[in-house]
Structure formats: C-alpha cells, structure tokens
Amino acid sequence: MVSLHFLFFVFILNNIGGARPAKILMVFDKPGTSHYNDAVDIALQLYDRGHNITFLVPRVHQDDITVKEHLDTFSFIFTHFQKEDVDFFQASDKTITKWESLEMFMMPYRVILFVAEMYSNLTVDLLTDTRMSDEIATTQFDFVLFEGSFVWYHSLMRTLKIPYGVLTTSADISTSNIWFNAPSDCVTLPNILLEVVTVDLTSFAWRTRNCVGAAVGYMFYHVLVESHVASGTAEYSEEVRVGPITSFGQADVWLANVDFSTDITRPYLPATCLVGGLSIEDTNTLDQEYQRIINESGEHGILVVTMGTVVQAVSQEKTDKMAAAFARLPQTVVWKETSPRPTITANNIIIKPWIPQKALFANPKTRAVLFHGGNNGAFEALYCGLPIIAVPIYADQFDVSYRISSSGMGLTLDHNQMTDESLYQTITEVINNPRYRERAQHLSAVYRHNPSPAKERAAFWIEYVLRHGGNKLRKARISQMGFIEKNMIDVYLTLAFLLVVFLYFMKKIIVGLLRTLFKVVTETKM
Known part of the structure; x- marks a missing residue:
C-alpha cells in the first residue's frame, strides 16, 4: 500500500516544482533558419521541463535535417503548403537587397497589394486544411507559440481559442509598439531598416523620414493586410474574421528577441519579455584541428567570417573582393564556406563548410567577427565581447547591423558599395582600434548581468501563462478597444x-x- 507521505511528496513536486506537463504547439515554418532554431532552443528548454512539444511545419520540409534530428524529441504536424508558396518567401527575401522605408514607400501599390493578398490566401489555405485542423483539434493543445512575421497563422490562433504567444525573431521597430499596443513615438523609435549609426536622431530630416516609414508600415499592416485577411476569412466565423494586427495585441505573452544593451530604449508592456540571445551557449571546446589553427595564428589571432545559413546573394565578384581584402590581413581568416567560393585564396584563409562558431567566438584569440547581420550572430558576438564588421545582404540584417554598430561595437559596410580596399580598411580599423573591443566587452558585461539565460526566461513566461490559464492581468486593456476608442x-x-x-x-x-x-x-x- 502506498504511504500517505509518498503521495504528499508527489503532490508537492507536481504543484511546486513547476507548471504541470502541457501540450505546446510551435508554429515556425522555415526549418534550418535562425528563426526556427530560436524556437527549437525554447522548445528544448520546455521539453526538459516535462512538456510535450509539437511543431507545425510545411510538408515540403518533412525531410529537412533540422526536422529529422528532433523526431525523437518533438512531434510534428505537416501542413499542405505548396512548395511554390515556401519558395516565394525565400525568393522574396533574396530579392530585397536594401528595403529601406522610403524605398518601401516608393514601391508600386500593386506589389504591396499582391503581398497583402498572398497573406490572405495563405490564411484561407490554413483554414481549409481540414486534415491539419482535425489533428490539432484532436491533440487539444494548451498553448501556441508562433513567429510574429507569419501573420497568416493568426486565424489559426483564433480558431483554437487557447492562450498563445508571439516570438519576434529580429530587432523591434516603431510599428512593433503599435502591435504590442505600447506607446509608439516616431521621435525616438527608429522604423525598420533606418540607419541609426551616422545620423542625428534629433534632426528634422531623420524624424521626417522615420515618420513617413512608420506611416507606410502602419498603412500596409493595418489597412491592407488587416482588411484583406479579415475579408478573406469572413465566411468562417466572427472569431477568425479578426485581423492579424488585432490578434497581435491580444497575445498572452510577447517574447522579443532583443535586449536593452544594444536596442534603442523603448517602452514595453508587462506582457512583453525580452529574450535576446536565445542561441547563446557557453561552449569553449574546440577539436584538435581548430585548436591547431588557433595556436598557429600567433599573436595576430583569427578573424571569423560567417555569412549565415540562407544567404545566397553574395556574387562571385563580391566574394573575390572579400578574399582579396582578407589576403592582406596578418590574421588567420576562418571563413564559413560561401557560395560561390572565391577564385583565389591566400595562405591565411581557411574555408570550411561548417565552423564551430560559438566556440570560436568565445576563444580569446578571436580578434573580430565579420558577418551578415543576423540577429543570433549579433547576440553571440555581444555575449563574447567581440567587435564586429557587419555586411548586411537583405531584409532585417540591415536593421540588426545598424543597431549593433550604433552601440559602438563595430562598423557596418554597404554590401553594394563594398570594395576590397574599403573592406580591408574597415577590418583593420575595428581590429586595431581598442575602443571597439572595449565597448563590446562593456556591453557584454551589461548583457550578462541578467538573472537567467534568455531561453530560461522564455520558458518561464510560457509556463507562467500555462499555470494561470492566460495572462489577463498583464494585457493592456487597449487591446480590447476599437480603432476609434484606441486613438x-x-x-x-x-x-x-x-x-x-x-x-x-x-x-x-x-x-x-x-x-x-x-x-x-x-x-x-x-
């Protein structure tokens, strides 16, 4: 017979040790990207705490290596998104080389309208996928976390009628505060892709440009996307008819992949949790090959070069210019293989298809990192106190690069205007001028002064919502107001x-x- 003491002990463990095991749905449909990897980092943390994790991804990715490696850990539900849809997202990313707000304002209306209609069509595709809907309904999830930029998944959140959260995987913008229902001020909050490195944020020209960019973003999301998605889903139910921007504000928790150490100071609501640096890990282990490379680099150390996992926009000409600049450096260059490969490589250049990036960043002989401006790489460099040279290629890489450069950690180069001489001079300046490393190490100390790692904070707030059946006390009441009342x-x-x-x-x-x-x-x- 089981003793009462044992039953009491089990009761205490279940009610004090943490939230009870829950079924959590993670909606991130681009396996292999840094965005998906951020979600995996959170999912692993939740899995270790006893929760059951299911990922919703397009069927075209079911054979992806990043999916297969977690088949024993997570469950997967595959949507019937056509390959053409997924390819469009990837192709559109690579088409945009510098999507600044004024250029966005000048884009033809039909292109913007096409994107809004695409969002609406993808939303309808989700609602008509009865196989997926039945599988989700049968599982009876307790919580859903999805990426903020995938606005077509908002209809899914409305049909499930359970607590949900949003993960933003890049730097926040002034429009984000409108989504959060937080105060938004064009005077101090830069809009997406506006350079904040060499400009005076108080100047009339910058404030005007920022205001126009914010207005364009507001009109695009609140007028076009909101209306198109709402009208496209009107035949299903009143709950689904609510547009994605309204759903943004009604999320139970916002997990923002940012940190005050590098971001512009901004007002946040209580339901927002800063989890910048989800990919960070303490790892210093290098195999014999890389340890030999480090040792042979001598007093000059190494320069780590990585242009991300999905960047394919570096031309042969640009690659050769990069190789020519690296050949003039006294440092050993550890370069994660790019496509296309440089025509000629000097003796100090080592190109590998994969590099232990985090361990190399943490090594004291690493002098700087040259990267594409990815959000995860930026936080990994910040954590290790490394100065950076950013060469953004597309999308939010410009935004991340400008923000972290404006913090004093390094410099940003225009990919389109870059020459081998300008790249060489920039690298030399960042490595030889001690102020960049000193600033990076100071910001690293500030960032590290957090009570817990980012992935643990994310898991804590998800469990907070699970434990209390939502997050009503931390939601802004403004999210329940209409346009007239809100404004x-x-x-x-x-x-x-x-x-x-x-x-x-x-x-x-x-x-x-x-x-x-x-x-x-x-x-x-x-």
Missing part, C-alpha cells in the same frame, strides 16, 4: 466640437459687448 477619435471630436461651440459663443459675447460699448460711446458723444 481617442471620439474624445478629440467631442473636444473639438466643444471648442467650436465655446468659440462661437465667445464670439457672440464679444461682438455683443463691442456693439454695446460702441452704442454707449456714440450716445455719450451725442
């Missing part, structure tokens, strides 16, 4: 009306007094 339009119109009435009667009174005064003066003179 105080009715209040402003009422005040304007009262002001007009007040001015009207004041005019009447003043005119009446003047007439009376004129009449009295006239009668006195007579």
Whole structure:
C-alpha cells in the first residue's frame, strides 16, 4: 500500500516544482533558419521541463535535417503548403537587397497589394486544411507559440481559442509598439531598416523620414493586410474574421528577441519579455584541428567570417573582393564556406563548410567577427565581447547591423558599395582600434548581468501563462478597444466640437459687448 507521505511528496513536486506537463504547439515554418532554431532552443528548454512539444511545419520540409534530428524529441504536424508558396518567401527575401522605408514607400501599390493578398490566401489555405485542423483539434493543445512575421497563422490562433504567444525573431521597430499596443513615438523609435549609426536622431530630416516609414508600415499592416485577411476569412466565423494586427495585441505573452544593451530604449508592456540571445551557449571546446589553427595564428589571432545559413546573394565578384581584402590581413581568416567560393585564396584563409562558431567566438584569440547581420550572430558576438564588421545582404540584417554598430561595437559596410580596399580598411580599423573591443566587452558585461539565460526566461513566461490559464492581468486593456476608442477619435471630436461651440459663443459675447460699448460711446458723444 502506498504511504500517505509518498503521495504528499508527489503532490508537492507536481504543484511546486513547476507548471504541470502541457501540450505546446510551435508554429515556425522555415526549418534550418535562425528563426526556427530560436524556437527549437525554447522548445528544448520546455521539453526538459516535462512538456510535450509539437511543431507545425510545411510538408515540403518533412525531410529537412533540422526536422529529422528532433523526431525523437518533438512531434510534428505537416501542413499542405505548396512548395511554390515556401519558395516565394525565400525568393522574396533574396530579392530585397536594401528595403529601406522610403524605398518601401516608393514601391508600386500593386506589389504591396499582391503581398497583402498572398497573406490572405495563405490564411484561407490554413483554414481549409481540414486534415491539419482535425489533428490539432484532436491533440487539444494548451498553448501556441508562433513567429510574429507569419501573420497568416493568426486565424489559426483564433480558431483554437487557447492562450498563445508571439516570438519576434529580429530587432523591434516603431510599428512593433503599435502591435504590442505600447506607446509608439516616431521621435525616438527608429522604423525598420533606418540607419541609426551616422545620423542625428534629433534632426528634422531623420524624424521626417522615420515618420513617413512608420506611416507606410502602419498603412500596409493595418489597412491592407488587416482588411484583406479579415475579408478573406469572413465566411468562417466572427472569431477568425479578426485581423492579424488585432490578434497581435491580444497575445498572452510577447517574447522579443532583443535586449536593452544594444536596442534603442523603448517602452514595453508587462506582457512583453525580452529574450535576446536565445542561441547563446557557453561552449569553449574546440577539436584538435581548430585548436591547431588557433595556436598557429600567433599573436595576430583569427578573424571569423560567417555569412549565415540562407544567404545566397553574395556574387562571385563580391566574394573575390572579400578574399582579396582578407589576403592582406596578418590574421588567420576562418571563413564559413560561401557560395560561390572565391577564385583565389591566400595562405591565411581557411574555408570550411561548417565552423564551430560559438566556440570560436568565445576563444580569446578571436580578434573580430565579420558577418551578415543576423540577429543570433549579433547576440553571440555581444555575449563574447567581440567587435564586429557587419555586411548586411537583405531584409532585417540591415536593421540588426545598424543597431549593433550604433552601440559602438563595430562598423557596418554597404554590401553594394563594398570594395576590397574599403573592406580591408574597415577590418583593420575595428581590429586595431581598442575602443571597439572595449565597448563590446562593456556591453557584454551589461548583457550578462541578467538573472537567467534568455531561453530560461522564455520558458518561464510560457509556463507562467500555462499555470494561470492566460495572462489577463498583464494585457493592456487597449487591446480590447476599437480603432476609434484606441486613438481617442471620439474624445478629440467631442473636444473639438466643444471648442467650436465655446468659440462661437465667445464670439457672440464679444461682438455683443463691442456693439454695446460702441452704442454707449456714440450716445455719450451725442
């Protein structure tokens, strides 16, 4: 017979040790990318705490190596997204070489409309995937976490009617604060892809440019995307008809992959948790080959070069220019293989299809890192106190590069204008000028002064929502308001009306007094 003491002990473990095992759905449909890897880092943390994790990914990725390596750990539900849809997202990423806000403003309306319609079509595809819906309904998930940029998944959140969270996998922008229902100020919060390194944030030109960019982003998401998705899903139910921007604000928790050590200071709501650096790990182990490379580099050390996992936009000409610049350096260059490979490589250049990036970053003989501006790489360099040379290629890489460069950790080069001479001079400046390393080490100390690692903080807040059945006390009430109430339009119109009435009667009174005064003066003179 089981003793009462044993049962009491089990009860204590279940109720004090953490949240009870839950079924969690992770919606990240680009396996192999840094965004997907961030979700995996959180999922592994939750799995270690006893939760059951399921990933929702397109069927075209079911044979991906990043999916196969976790088949024993996670469950998977595959959607019927066509390969053309997935290829469009990847191709559109590579097409955008520098998507700044003013350039976005000048894009043809039909292109923007096409993207909005695509979001709507993908939403309808999800709602009509009955096989996927039945599998999700049968599992009865307790919580859903999905990537913020995948707006077509918001309809799925509405149909499940369970607590959900959003993970933003790149630096936040002024429009993000509107999504969070947090205060948004164009004076201090840069919009996406606006350079903040060499400009005066208080200048009239920058504030005007930032305001225009924020307005374009607001119109795109709130007018086009919101209306298209809402109209495309209207036939299903009133819950689904709510657009994605409304769903953003109603999320139970926002996990933002940013940190105050490098980001612009901004107001956040209580439901927002900063989890910048999800990919960071303490690892210093190098195999014999890389340890030999480190030892043979001598007093000059090494330069680590990595251009990410999905970047294919580096041309042969640019690759050769990079190799020519590296050949002039006294450092040994450890270069993660790029496509295409450089035509000629010097003796100090070592190209590998894979490199132990985190361990190389942590090695004291690493002098700097040259990378594409990926958010994960930026945080790994920050954690190790490494100065950076950023060469962004597309999408939010510009945004990440500008922000971390503006913090004083390094310099950013324009990929389109880069020459072998400019690259050589930039690398030499960052490595030889001690202020970049000193600044990087200072910010590293600031970042490390967190009570717990980013992935543990993310898991904590997800379990917080699970334990309390939501996060109502931390949600902003503004998320429950309509457009008129949220923007105080009715209040402003009422005040304007009262002001007009007040001015009207004041005019009447003043005119009446003047007439009376004129009449009295006239009668006195007579």
